[in-house]
Amino acid sequence: MVTHAEALTGLLSSWLPKQRWFGDKQSEIDDVRVVSAALWFSDAAARLEHVVVGVASGGRVERYQLLVGLRAELPERLEHARIGDVEPGLTAYDAAHDHELTGVIRDLIAADADREGVRFRHEPDVVIDTDLASRPISAEQSNTSVVFGGEYIMKLFRKLDRGVSPDLELHRALRGVGSAHIADLYGAIEGELQDAPVTYGLLQKFFANTADGWAMATASVRDLINEPETPLEELGSDFSTEACRLGQAVAAVHADLVSALGTEVVAVDRLDSVVAGMNARLDAVLRRVSGLAPFEPGIRRVFAEVASHGEPVIVQRIHGDLHLGQVLRTLTNWVLIDFEGEPARPLPERVAKMSPLRDVAGMLRSFDYAAHHLLVGHVEADEIAPIVDARVVEWADRNRAAFIEGYAKDGVMLADPEANPVLLRALELDKAVYEVAYEYDNRPSWVDIPLRSIARLATT
Ligand SMILES: Nc1ncnc2c1ncn2[C@@H]1O[C@H](COP(=O)(O)OP(=O)(O)O)[C@@H](O)[C@H]1O
Numbered sequence: 001m002v003t004h005a006e007a008l009t010g011l012l013s014s015w016l017p018k019q020r021w022f023g024d025k026q027s028e029i030d031d032v033r034v035v036s037a038a039l040w041f042s043d044a045a046a047r048l049e050h051v052v053v054g055v056a057s058g059g060r061v062e063r064y065q066l067l068v069g070l071r072a073e074l075p076e077r078l079e080h081a082r083i084g085d086v087e088p089g090l091t092a093y094d095a096a097h098d099h100e101l102t103g104v105i106r107d108l109i110a111a112d113a114d115r116e117g118v119r120f121r122h123e124p125d126v127v128i129d130t131d132l133a134s135r136p137i138s139a140e141q142s143n144t145s146v147v148f149g150g151e152y153i154m155k156l157f158r159k160l161d162r163g164v165s166p167d168l169e170l171h172r173a174l175r176g177v178g179s180a181h182i183a184d185l186y187g188a189i190e191g192e193l194q195d196a197p198v199t200y201g202l203l204q205k206f207f208a209n210t211a212d213g214w215a216m217a218t219a220s221v222r223d224l225i226n227e228p229e230t231p232l233e234e235l236g237s238d239f240s241t242e243a244c245r246l247g248q249a250v251a252a253v254h255a256d257l258v259s260a261l262g263t264e265v266v267a268v269d270r271l272d273s274v275v276a277g278m279n280a281r282l283d284a285v286l287r288r289v290s291g292l293a294p295f296e297p298g299i300r301r302v303f304a305e306v307a308s309h310g311e312p313v314i315v316q317r318i319h320g321d322l323h324l325g326q327v328l329r330t331l332t333n334w335v336l337i338d339f340e341g342e343p344a345r346p347l348p349e350r351v352a353k354m355s356p357l358r359d360v361a362g363m364l365r366s367f368d369y370a371a372h373h374l375l376v377g378h379v380e381a382d383e384i385a386p387i388v389d390a391r392v393v394e395w396a397d398r399n400r401a402a403f404i405e406g407y408a409k410d411g412v413m414l415a416d417p418e419a420n421p422v423l424l425r426a427l428e429l430d431k432a433v434y435e436v437a438y439e440y441d442n443r444p445s446w447v448d449i450p451l452r453s454i455a456r457l458a459t460t
């Protein structure tokens, strides 16, 4: 079967780095090769080709999924998605922005179709409504998501791992035990790539009219800056009740993950390997970000305490990258989304069992972020800081405490954050070190947020 994949590769070196989901924006692209290509759909107006490319840059090769639309005439509505001409009179574009072609993908799932080794499947007890209109969501992130009506959201993965995505694996497992705090899984697109399983996409329940935790928390912080005289507990937008409910939801999901996938114990004589992992991640960030160097001895000291403290650690499957942007408040519930783990970690590390306190630490870090990020780059930051600094710290402490209270409230937790301060502090630091690298790569003006927390966590 003939595709236009080879002709496309010449256009990608300039197009890929402009995409939000493209990982390494710092290095030049050295080479783009076609790993697989298949025709998924064709009619008189458009073709949909599925192309996986291997992109060599910065000394690494990563695989990316492209949904390539091809049309003789690109309508105005798709101009922003143009990749370029693959032959005279035939334009390639990102089909994730074309509601007609994303509708085709949804229909393939509804029909349990197969296309050249790619399996489109809906969950056995689900009937997919194929009449709903499709639109891309505006906030494109690590992957590309498309919403159908107010009912479904389809995530098309961009960077592909060799192995089943934990986002699919954990949603399937959580669905199996009837978890109340997730977006129900309706279908998936899977296949094999270079002799390994691969997940291309997910179809899930879409929660319309939600607010994410980050929007709610930062609205509360904005209020406290604007009402400097009002005690936090009297602010109309006080977030602590929600933080408590969120803690309950996270504990419930952790309990569901234990029911579905079990636990293991890291014995005291293996704690060195946990510390070694944290130190290795620190080494990698220290090599790249010089601003972290002054804190190195303090960070290593906190990590070392995990081994010397001598408590075995119970581990389980966890979310892995939990923060306020990964939780949605529906009318009646908190829902956790995006179970992929930290995008920068290799897949084998992301699917390993870890302490549930790692997710707790991720959320505690997020309260710190929400408290401090509004002043980053603000023209009046220096003027306002002395007045609001104490209040935002109080806000973070109040909500961190409420979240921990909620986490313990229903008695379903495996590890009590309050009873494990040594591990919790090390996990917060480990996360903050990861965040330094994340911000350095993606939002350099935010790098001070984790660095300031590290200064506090590694020296007190
Ligand atoms: N089930 C859902 N219901 C409503 N909105 C959702 C749902 N899942 C994801 N979203 C929205 O889509 C955004 C991207 O989803 P996410 O799973 O985090 O994708 P990515 O892997 O690209 O980071 C989220 O920040 C959220 O706003």
Ligand SMILES: O=P(O)(O)O[C@H]1O[C@H](CO)[C@@H](O[C@H]2O[C@H](CO)[C@@H](O)[C@H](O)[C@H]2O)[C@H](O)[C@H]1O
Binding pocket: 141, 142, 214, 321, 323, 324, 325, 326, 338, 341, 342, 343, 362, 365, 366, 367, 369, 370, 435, 438
């Ligand atoms: O949501 P992703 O899976 O893409 O996660 C990555 O990006 C997050 C930012 O969008 C990043 O989170 C960091 O910033 C958040 C505020 O924007 C903050 O709430 C988090 O606590 C902080 O870690 C996440 O680390 C990264 O993996």
